[in-house]
Amino acid sequence: MQLVVGRIGRAHGIKGEVTVEVRTDEPELRLGPGAVLATDPAGAGPLTIETGRVHSGRLLLRFAGVADRTAAEALRNTLLIADVDPDETPDDPEEFYDHQLMDLDVVTVDGAAVGRIAEIAHLPSQDLFIVERPDGGEVMIPFVNEIVVEIDLEGQRAVVDPPRGLLDADQAEVASSRDESGTGEDGAARDGDAEDES
Structure with a gap:
């Protein structure tokens, strides 16, 4: 099974690094050095990750054979795709893979x-x-x-179990105007419940 685990952004510096928009909850596993990833469009890959680091909250990767800014910019907007065993599950029963x-x-x-x-x-x-x-x-x-x-x-x-207004913005607006008018004790009770939950 193939899953999109990232999207290449702009080039960073002059040595071939690129920023990556992470689309997996396990970047250290899917986007670590040595990982070989298919790409979309397919002509850009496969790509092998040489190095990875986090800089100012963004993941930066360098791929084998991508040595300068021009080559890095050519990869912009390319999707990175990993092969994942469909039967693979996280160790923690409270965690789930995207697929x-x-x-x-x-x-x-x-x-x-x-x-x-x-x-x-x-x-x-x-x-x-x-x-x-x-x-x-x-x-x-x-x-x-x-x-x-x-x-x-x-x-x-x-x-x-969505809080009021999450699924229906109109419902939130109606409830809000009701609360402001001072009518509707239900709304006040729900507000109290919401505060307790947060």
């Missing part, structure tokens, strides 16, 4: 369908599920225990 989570159905704790996980974004602060809704829209759901309460791989679903 295990992709295409899971997302439902709320009361059984309402939200959509399907189409992408997982790895941000510096947290991971996000990019969920494709039945109407074609998208919603971003933080992958944190307070919101994603269960990952059921056997049932192929992720169960979420």
